[in-house]
Amino acid sequence: MKQFRFIIFTLTSLFFIACQSASPDKFFGQVVLNTNLIADFDPVTFGKRLEQETREFPDVPASKKNGDEAQQIVNLKVLTVEKAIKDIKGLTVSDDDAKVLQEQSIQLFEAVLPVYKNEYAAYAKLCDTKGTDEEKQQLLQKIEKEYLPKVDGLFENVYDLGKKYADKHQLNVKWGY
Secondary structure (H helix, E strand, C coil), X not given: CHHHHHHHHXXXXXXXXXXXXXXXXXXXXXHCHHHHHHCCCCHHHHHHHHHHHCCCCCCCHHHCCCCCHHHHHHHHHHHHHXXXXXXXXXXXXXCXXXXXXXXXXXXXXXXXXXXXXXHHXXXXXXXXXXXXXXXXXXXXXXXXXXXXXXXXXXXXXXXXXXXXXXXXXXXXXXCCC
């Protein structure tokens, strides 16, 4: 009978621990600061990075590439975004302001995920296989026209809500823009 009570006590304790809200600091880190993981979403920035990863220099043997460097970067980005979404969804929120901020952050990460999986993956493959500049430019222009405005708007919403949340919870945050 003592074992049964101990098990019930342990399970009850774990339940209450699991249901506790994240501290404002931890919540802010997961929901707002983690957006830095996708701060390079802009096609000029991320496209240039992928292109640079495939560049070889004839007089530098160490620069020899395997042919999948850009694709590896995109695959890592996809895994990172998927983990961020999972972590943000796993947070227990304590008030309506936090809930709205959490939802906006999830929307932001979910908006970029399919672009990384599709357009950026296709762009990376073109970089790795030395595709034409025209093909690559078409993909980057598609990202810029079809996805970037929405993503920029979501970033702005998350930062605006994040500022209010940080002020409300007296978090020591320095905004860099």
